Amino acid sequence: MVSIHPTALVSNKAKLGENVSIGPFTIIHDDVEIGDNTIITSHSVIYDGTRIGKNCKIYQGVSISHLPQISKISQVSSFVKIGDGTTIHEFVTIHKASKDGNYTSIGNNVLLMAYSHIAHDVFIGDNCIIVNAVQIGGHVHIDDWAIIGGSTPVHQFCMVGKHAMVGGGFKVVKDVPPFVLAGEEPLKFNGLNSVGLRRRGFTSEQLETLKKVYKLIYDSGLNVSQAKAKIIEDFPSDPLAKEVVDFIDKSKRGIIPR
Amino acid sequence: MSGFHSTALISKNAKIGMNVSIGAYSIIYDDVEIGDNTVIGNNSVIYNGARIGNNVRILNFASVAHIPQDKKFHNEYSLLYIGDNSIIGNFTTLHRGTEATGKTVIGENVIVSHYSHIAHDCLIGNSVYIGSMVQIGGHVEIDEFSVIKDFTQIHQFCRVGKYVTLEISYKITMDIPPYIYVSQKPLRFMDLNFELFNNHNFSQEKVKSINDVYSILYFSGLNFSQAKEKIKNTFPDNPVAKELLEFIEKSSRGIIGK
Numbered sequence: 297m298v299s300i301h302p303t304a305l306v307s308n309k310a311k312l313g314e315n316v317s318i319g320p321f322t323i324i325h326d327d328v329e330i331g332d333n334t335i336i337t338s339h340s341v342i343y344d345g346t347r348i349g350k351n352c353k354i355y356q357g358v359s360i361s362h363l364p365q366i367s368k369i370s371q372v373s374s375f376v377k378i379g380d381g382t383t384i385h386e387f388v389t390i391h392k393a394s395k396d397g398n399y400t401s402i403g404n405n406v407l408l409m410a411y412s413h414i415a416h417d418v419f420i421g422d423n424c425i426i427v428n429a430v431q432i433g434g435h436v437h438i439d440d441w442a443i444i445g446g447s448t449p450v451h452q453f454c455m456v457g458k459h460a461m462v463g464g465g466f467k468v469v470k471d472v473p474p475f476v477l478a479g480e481e482p483l484k485f486n487g488l489n490s491v492g493l494r495r496r497g498f499t500s501e502q503l504e505t506l507k508k509v510y511k512l513i514y515d516s517g518l519n520v521s522q523a524k525a526k527i528i529e530d531f532p533s534d535p536l537a538k539e540v541v542d543f544i545d546k547s548k549r550g551i552i553p554r
Numbered sequence: 555m556s557g558f559h560s561t562a563l564i565s566k567n568a569k570i571g572m573n574v575s576i577g578a579y580s581i582i583y584d585d586v587e588i589g590d591n592t593v594i595g596n597n598s599v600i601y602n603g604a605r606i607g608n609n610v611r612i613l614n615f616a617s618v619a620h621i622p623q624d625k626k627f628h629n630e631y632s633l634l635y636i637g638d639n640s641i642i643g644n645f646t647t648l649h650r651g652t653e654a655t656g657k658t659v660i661g662e663n664v665i666v667s668h669y670s671h672i673a674h675d676c677l678i679g680n681s682v683y684i685g686s687m688v689q690i691g692g693h694v695e696i697d698e699f700s701v702i703k704d705f706t707q708i709h710q711f712c713r714v715g716k717y718v719t720l721e722i723s724y725k726i727t728m729d730i731p732p733y734i735y736v737s738q739k740p741l742r743f744m745d746l747n748f749e750l751f752n753n754h755n756f757s758q759e760k761v762k763s764i765n766d767v768y769s770i771l772y773f774s775g776l777n778f779s780q781a782k783e784k785i786k787n788t789f790p791d792n793p794v795a796k797e798l799l800e801f802i803e804k805s806s807r808g809i810i811g812k
Contacts, residue, residue, distance in 0.1 A: 303563070320563055321579050321597070338581055338599055339615075356599050356617050357645075386617045386647045409623045410647045410671050411689075428623075428671050428689045446689050447707045465707045465725040481739070 301338075313350065328361075331380065345373065345392050349380035349404065358384050361392045361400075364416030364434070372396060379404035379422065390414040394434065403440065415452070427464060439474065441496065457543045459496065461489045471547040473513075474539055475506050478552055485514050485554045502536060509537050514554040520544060559596075568600075571608065586619075589638065603631070603650045607638035607662070616642050619650045619658075622674030624692060627652050637662030637680065644668040651675045654693070661698065679716065697732060699750065715801055717750045729805040731771070731798055733764050736810060743772050743812045760794070767795045772812045778802065 298312050301320040306312075310324045313332035318324065323341045331350035336342070339357045346361040354360070361376040363369060374393035381404055384390075388408050393400050394416045402414065403422035411429040414420065418432055421440035426432070430444045433452030438444070442456045445464030456462065457474025462483070472478045475493060477486040488506055509531065513523040524544050531537035544551060558564055559578040568582045571590035576582065581599045589608035594600065596614045604619035612618065619634040621627060632651035636642065639662055646666050651657040652674045660672065661680035670688045672678065679698035684690075688702055691710030696702065698716045705723040708714075715732025724741055735747045746768060751761055767789060771781045782802055789795035802809060 303561070320581055339579070339597055355620065357597075357615060385623055386620065387615075387645055407623070407625070410617075411645075411669060429669075429687065446691070447705075464709070 343392075345375040347375060347377045349378055349382065351381045352378060353383045355383075355385050357387045359389045360384075361390065364391045364394045366394055366416065366434075369394060374398045374400075374416075376400045376402070378402045379406065381405045382408070384408045385410045385412075387411050388413070391416045393417045409446075421458070441492070442472075443492070444468075451549075454549060455543070455547060458539065459489055459492055461492055470549050470552045471543070473510075473543050473547075473551050475536070476510065483552050485510070485552055505531065505534055506536055506540075509540050513540075513551075520551060556591075577614070595644075601650070603633045605633055605635045607636055607640070609639045610636055610642070611640075612642040613644045613668075615645045617647045618642065620647060622649045622652050622692070624652050624674055627674070631656075632674075633657045635659045637664065640664040640666070642666050643670065643686070646670050646672075648672045649674045652692075667704070673710070685722065699754065701750070709807075712807060713801070713805065715797075717747050717754070719747050719750060728807050729801070729809045731801050731809050733794070734768070741810050743810060763789075763792050763794045767792065767798055771798065778809065 298316050300306050300318045303320045304318045304322045306318055306324040307326045309326040310328040312330050315333045316330050317335045319337040321339050322336055325344045327344040328342050328346045330348045333350055334348055334352040336354045337356055340354055341359050343361040373396050376390055376392050377399045387410055400416055400418050402420045405423045406420055407425045409428045412426045413431045415432055415434040417435045420438045423441045424438055425443045427446040429447045431449045433450055435453045436450050437455040439458040441459045443461040445462055447465050448462055450468040454468050455471040459475045460472045461477050462468055462472055463479035466479060466481055466483050468483055475489055477489050479486045490503055509527055512526050524541055527537050527541055556573040556575045558576045561578045562576045562580045564582040565584040567584040568586040570588045573591045574588055576594045577596035579597045580594055583602045585602040586600050586604045588606045591608055592606055592610040594612045598612055598616040601619040630653045634648055634650040643666055645668050655675045658674055658676050660678045663681040664678055666684045667686040669686050670684050672690050673692040675693045676690055677695040679696055681699050682696050683701045685704035687704055688706045690708045693711045694708050696714040700714050700716060700718040702720050703722040706720055708726040712726050713729040715730055717733045718730050719735050721737050730736055733747055734743055735745045737744045746764060767785055770785050785795050
């Protein structure tokens with residue numbers, strides 16, 4: 297049964313799934329779809345173009361699918377897609393895409409902590425953790441299982457690879473490759489995220505391969521394109537090495553140095 | 555002015571003292587206790603488990619005693635205490651404890667400025683000042699009369715001694731002993747905190763004993779364990795030395811250097 301608090305303003309056109317609960321003083325606009333069992337507590341505003349999955353929890357004062365913070369845009373019919381089981385804490389702001397029909401996309405089981413900001417056209421993969429007050433610029437791509445530490449701004453168009461972890465209080469202005477730890481100022485490669493990888497069931501052999509791959513990139517005297525060629529030569533069929541090579545290929549801003 | 559605004563949603567089970575004022579669109583949950591003469595602004599939400607003292611001022615849009623952002627949290631019962639005469643700023647988020655300690659405590663006469671976050675199981679001492687946008691991780695302890703200025707991040711499990719001043723926009727990742735002024739990246743000892751000593755009318759003798767103890771800790775060329783021994787031997791019954799030794803003893807993350 298859908299439960300809507302009498303003080304909430306919910307559009308008749310909004311599509312609410314089963315057992316959705318809407319708290320007091322929350323506003324749901326017309327073009328909104330909310331999946332089963334999702335809970336939205338008080339004082340949140342869900343604007344047009346929002347697509348929320350099942351079992352999500354959205355807490356106080358959250359703003360979803362508001363207009364992008366681009367000076368020229370006053371109206372756009374784009375979307376925000378939020379996967380299943382995602383938790384969004386207080387005062388998070390998520391903006392919709394800057395072009396008609398595009399999505400700002402947030403995956404399944406993501407944890408967005410208080411005050412974080414997700415700008416237009418951002419992609420966030422599954423199981424990511426975005427800690428307090430992380431400010432993510434437009435078009436940023438954060439892949440599955442990545443963790444961004446508290447108060448870290450992420451520059452627009454940056455990419456963060458799978459299972460990467462960026463420390464709190466730093467600045468991301470270049471691309472952070474998959475499976476690594478990044479810290480210090482300016483942001484540097486700080487070794488493999490071996491604790492995180494082991495927790496997620498990576499084997500010792502896989503970690504060993506990744507270590508060798510990153511040794512070629514960061515500790516062999518080769519530049520990135522030479523190291524890439526060497527990785528392709530040394531690990532022709534390894535899926536993890538391929539992941540790293542693909543990331544380097546896609547990287548427009550260059551990967552973080554050592 | 556006291557009284558409840560007609561749009562505020564206030565549970566009948568909440569225990570509310572005399573002369574309490576609650577602003578528009580604020581929400582007070584069931585398991586809440588609020589002391590006398592406390593003022594709660596507009597759009598604030600006081601969740602289950604809040605224990606608020608007398609003469610407290612909570613401004614607009616605050617989120618008080620919300621559930622912790624801890625993946626281990628499983629809806630266990632826990633509390634958040636706010637001491638008398640404290641001021642809680644706009645858009646602050648104060649989270650209640652987890653089963654580890656069961657409570658988050660904010661002392662008396664504390665000021666928490668806008669956008670600041672105090673996570674689960676924190677202990678904030680009396681008369682502490684917390685500037686705006688300060689993000690405090692779980693289990694952090696800040697002792698009385700310390701000043702944490704704007705934009706600072708505090709790593710989980712860090713401890714800050716009493717009478718410490720920290721300038722804006724730094725990052726605390728280790729423990730800070732009492733009575734000092736800290737700055738720079740990475741954070742380090744700069745000087746004794748003479749400004750606060752003046753403000754709190756420390757006697758000449760007390761300032762001198764602080765000076766003696768800390769010159770062994772930071773200016774004798776000894777490492778911390780040697781300095782600890784020397785302080786123990788040189789000042790067997792100096793209260794400042796005792797405080798410092800206890801602080802170092804309890805420190806799990808290590809204390810900051812010079």
